[in-house]
Amino acid sequence: MEHVRSAPSILHVDLDAFYASVEQLHKPSLRGKPVIVGGVGVRGVVSTASYEARVFGVHSALATGIARRRAPNAAYLIPRFGAYQAYSEVVMGLMHDLSPLVEPLSLDEAFLDIAHLFEPEDVATPEAGSRRAREIAGELRDRIKAATGLTASVGAASSKLVAKIASDAEKPDGLVVVRPGAEQEWLDPLPVRALWGVGPATAERLRKIGATTVAELRTLSRQELVAVLGASYGASLYAIARGMDDRDVSPDRELKSVSVEDTFAEDLLDPATVAAEMDRLVNRLGSRLRKAGRSGRTISIKVRGHDFTTVSRSETAVGPTDDPVVIRAAAHRMLPGAVAAATQAVPGVRLLGVGVSSLAEWAQLDLFAEAEAEAEAEMLDEDDLDPRLWSDDGEGGEGSEEGEAHNAGDADDAHNAGDADGAAVAEELPLDPAHIATPVHTVEGERSPRQFGPLPPGTRGAVESARADRRFLPGQDVEHDEHGPGWVQGSGLGRVTVRFESPWSGPGRIKTLRAEDEALRLVDSAVVARDALERAAAREAPS
DNA sequence: TCTGGGGTCCTTGCTCTT
DNA sequence: TCTGAAGAGCAAGGACCC
Numbered sequence: 001m002e003h004v005r006s007a008p009s010i011l012h013v014d015l016d017a018f019y020a021s022v023e024q025l026h027k028p029s030l031r032g033k034p035v036i037v038g039g040v041g042v043r044g045v046v047s048t049a050s051y052e053a054r055v056f057g058v059h060s061a062l063a064t065g066i067a068r069r070r071a072p073n074a075a076y077l078i079p080r081f082g083a084y085q086a087y088s089e090v091v092m093g094l095m096h097d098l099s100p101l102v103e104p105l106s107l108d109e110a111f112l113d114i115a116h117l118f119e120p121e122d123v124a125t126p127e128a129g130s131r132r133a134r135e136i137a138g139e140l141r142d143r144i145k146a147a148t149g150l151t152a153s154v155g156a157a158s159s160k161l162v163a164k165i166a167s168d169a170e171k172p173d174g175l176v177v178v179r180p181g182a183e184q185e186w187l188d189p190l191p192v193r194a195l196w197g198v199g200p201a202t203a204e205r206l207r208k209i210g211a212t213t214v215a216e217l218r219t220l221s222r223q224e225l226v227a228v229l230g231a232s233y234g235a236s237l238y239a240i241a242r243g244m245d246d247r248d249v250s251p252d253r254e255l256k257s258v259s260v261e262d263t264f265a266e267d268l269l270d271p272a273t274v275a276a277e278m279d280r281l282v283n284r285l286g287s288r289l290r291k292a293g294r295s296g297r298t299i300s301i302k303v304r305g306h307d308f309t310t311v312s313r314s315e316t317a318v319g320p321t322d323d324p325v326v327i328r329a330a331a332h333r334m335l336p337g338a339v340a341a342a343t344q345a346v347p348g349v350r351l352l353g354v355g356v357s358s359l360a361e362w363a364q365l366d367l368f369a370e371a372e373a374e375a376e377a378e379m380l381d382e383d384d385l386d387p388r389l390w391s392d393d394g395e396g397g398e399g400s401e402e403g404e405a406h407n408a409g410d411a412d413d414a415h416n417a418g419d420a421d422g423a424a425v426a427e428e429l430p431l432d433p434a435h436i437a438t439p440v441h442t443v444e445g446e447r448s449p450r451q452f453g454p455l456p457p458g459t460r461g462a463v464e465s466a467r468a469d470r471r472f473l474p475g476q477d478v479e480h481d482e483h484g485p486g487w488v489q490g491s492g493l494g495r496v497t498v499r500f501e502s503p504w505s506g507p508g509r510i511k512t513l514r515a516e517d518e519a520l521r522l523v524d525s526a527v528v529a530r531d532a533l534e535r536a537a538a539r540e541a542p543s
Numbered sequence: 544t545c546t547g548g549g550g551t552c553c554t555t556g557c558t559c560t561t
Numbered sequence: 562t563c564t565g566a567a568g569a570g571c572a573a574g575g576a577c578c579c
Contacts, residue, residue, distance in 0.1 A: 038547080045547050047579090060579080063545040106550095106579050197552090199577045232553060233576095256551065263547060298571085308546075314572060353548085551578080560569080 005158040007122060007129035008177050009115040010249060011137055012155045012163040015091065015144075016172035018108035020050035022087055023077055023475065025149050026532065027487055029499055029507040034074035039064055040474060043263050043350075047079055051172060075489075077475030082526030084108075087148055090533055094143050098136070101249045111160055112140075113249035126180045130156075133177050141175065146540050148533065157183065161245035165194055183243040188215035195240055202229065202237075217241040258294060259302075259355025260284045267306050267348030274339060274349050278331050281354045286324035289356065295322035296356030299330040303338040306348035311341040320360040327354065472496045472515065477528045481519035483511060485528070491515065503532035 015021065019037040024030050034053035038046040044064040056071035064076070088107040095102045101113035114136055122132040133156040144152045151173040155166025158180045165187070166176040178186050191213055193203050203212075205228055211217040218241045226234035239245070260281050268274050278301070289295060299321075300314035313334035321327065331354050339349060472478075472491040478498055479485050486500035489510060496515045501508025513520055 041547095042544065043547075045545085047547080061546075064547095065544045066546090068544095109579075197577065201576055230554060257549090259549065261548060300572095310574085312573060316571060351547090355549090549579090551576100553576085554574085555572100557572080558570085561567090 005115070006126075006180055007115070007118050008133040008156040008158050008163075008180060009113065009118055009129075010157060010160055010163045011112040011114055011133070011140070012157075012160070012167040013091075013095065013110050013112060013140065013144075014153050014155075014167045014171070015108040016151045016153055017048050017050050018087075018150070019048040019079055019084055020053070021150050022080075022083055022529070023075075024050060026083065026477075026503045026528065027075075027499070028501050028503075028505060030075050034058075034071050036064075036067055036071065036074045036076050037079050037475070038067075038076070040076050040078055042265050049074075075474070078473045080475060080477070080525035080529075082524055083529035086526050086529035086533060087150065090147055091144055091150070091152070094140065094147060098140060101251055103249045103251055103253065111163065111249045126182070130177045130179045134175065137175055137177070141173075147536060149536060159183070159243065159245040160247050160249070161196060161240060162187070162243055164196055165190065168194070187241075187243055188213065188218070190214050192217050195237070197233075197240070198237070202233075205229065214241055255292070255294065255359060257355055257357035257359065258285065258288055258292065258296065259300070259353055260288065261302060261351060261353030261355075263304075263351045264349070267350050268352075269348055271339075274352065275332065275335065277352050278335060278354065279328060281352060282324050282328045282331055285354055285356070286322060286327060289322035294359050294361060295320035296360070297321075297358035298356060299327055300355050300357065301331050301334050301338055302351070302353035302355075303335070303342040303349060304351035305342035305344075306346045306350055308350070309342050309345065310351075311338045313338045316358065320358070322356075327356065472522075477523040477525050479521055479523045480513070480517075485523070496520070503528070504535050 020035045023035050023037060024033075032052065033050075034056065035050040036046055036053050036058055037048045038044055038060075042065070046058060046060050046062045046064060046067050048060055049058040049062075049067070053067075053071050053074050056074070058067045058071050058074070067074075068076070084107050091108075092102060092104060092110065095110055095112050099112050099114050099116065103111040105111070114133070117136055118129065118132055122128050137154040137156050141152050141154055144150060153167045153171045153174040155163040155169065155176050155178070157163040157166050157178040162178050162183050166178050167174070169176045191203075192198050192206050192211055193200075195214065195217075198206070206212070206217060209220065209224065209228055211220055217237070220238075222235060222238045225238050228234065229237060262277070262281065264277070268277065297318075297320045298314055298316045300312055302310065302312045304310045315330045315334060317326075317330075343349065472488040474488055474490055476488045477485070478488060478496075480498065480500070483498075483500045485502040486498040486508065489497045489499050491497065494515050495512055497510060497512045498520070499508050499510050
């Protein structure tokens with residue numbers, strides 16, 4: 001057994017059911033109840049399920065449709081990234097108080113190097129080291145709980161690999177310290193799936209050669225693993241199975257690529273709509289790149305067909321760009337071929353994506369390429385409405401019945417137009433055609449600046465289209481002049497059901513209001529979260 | 544009513560350059 | 562001048578993570 005450190009001085013901190021836990025904190029009536037955060041649309045998937053919901057067999061990445069069948073009485077909420085970001089910043093801040101070496105993996109997870117907090121006597125024996133690690137980790141957990149109300153599971157070990165697995169071992173609210181020297185003994189009984197990087201495909205291949213546990217994996221030679229998994233992965237799995245991992249905690253990991261994608265509530269069949277959606281994505285990507293101050297040389301697009309056939313195409317330019325005109329021209333050069341390949345068997349585009357990689361920190365001014373791209377973009381403006389361009393064999397188009405969802409003439413509204421209906425805890429609302437949903441204020445700041453971590457599951461499109469349609473989505477924060485703060489429990493035509501309660505109140509009452517009620521407005525979830533966190537800090541301060 | 548969105552890393556096959 | 566080997570760079574796809 002090899003291990004570089006003599007003390008368990010790497011912590012892996014993981015907030016339990018993070019999104020769902022923040023929702024339960026903010027919505028007192030949901031505490032202790034099954035809560036599912038994710039895409040609420042027809043093609044949504046679960047992002048996070050509270051532990052109460054997991055009892056029903058609901059877990060992340062499960063299709064929301066299946067989740068609704070398994071847990072019909074759970075609350076289904078869209079993610080409020082502004083709020084999660086605010087909580088994440090507080091937790092990351094507490095970790096930085098402890099160590100300058102914090103490596104965030106996502107909003108709710110980070111590695112922490114605490115070696116500098118060990119005195120010589122703490123590393124004299126494995127037992128003393130373990131005691132000290134437990135002490136530090138315990139204190140951090142207490143601080144997180146006091147500052148945010150959230151529970152964190154922490155693993156402490158002599159390597160990142162083992163610390164990560166340890167934090168998962170006693171979730172939720174767990175603290176597992178793996179004594180230096182005992183790593184192998186601790187890893188051996190675990191299923192291979194517990195190892196970082198072993199997913200369903202690898203687990204199946206390993207099963208076929210007789211390894212379902214780490215101990216069994218360790219009986220395989222490096223050559224056998226290389227033969228089955230390839231040189232790089234085979235060798236690294238050979239090392240991982242032996243707990244060999246000397247990676248440092250690295251606080252500044254560089255961003256390698258930026259991309260955006262959307263899955264549509266209904267497949268796109270009309271080439272003009274596909275082109276328009278691609279333009280919309282390119283604009284989104286451009287603004288993300290500019291905000292991040294990055295540009296990239298390689299432009300990639302992704303097309304997923306109705307049958308899930310996924311095709312990607314990429315082009316690498318001489319210099320980096322963040323210019324939507326340049327990106328758009330490249331995307332449109334690749335799009336017809338990619339669409340043809342993805343829809344060969346079954347027509348219909350289910351998902352479109354565009355991204356850049358080979359990032360640089362600035363955009364090289366390439367006037368020549370830009371002029372060329374602009375000229376091409378102009379041509380596309382005229383051409384991309386012609387369905388004949390969309391068939392590789394020139395037979396023309398995949399049909400054009402599609403587009404009912406695209407009636408508004410604004411591509412932004414076109415996707416995920418499906419079911420935005422509410423949390424299952426809401427009462428059934430009578431449909432009243434006289435009360436068509438109308439304008440409420442736009443919500444700002446729902447989208448976090450994402451340097452890392454998961455993104456809104458099948459929801460971004462739904463949120464955007466809801467904003468444009470002035471509809472309410474379950475989970476959104478609202479404020480009413482008369483009734484005060486609350487959140488959307490569900491909505492029907494022209495009506496919205498709100499539960500009036502706040503993170504600092506007791507469980508509140510439900511009221512059904514008219515959607516056009518002037519006194520009702522959406523509130524930025526980040527503001528609500530910061531308010532809740534400040535109140536928690538104020539409560540802590542005197543003691 | 545099955546399967547989101549943003550990432551990273553790896554493998555394979557191909558082309559180009561030296 | 563031709564040819565082959567090796568390596569770099571690119572393109573496409575797959576697996577995995579949260």
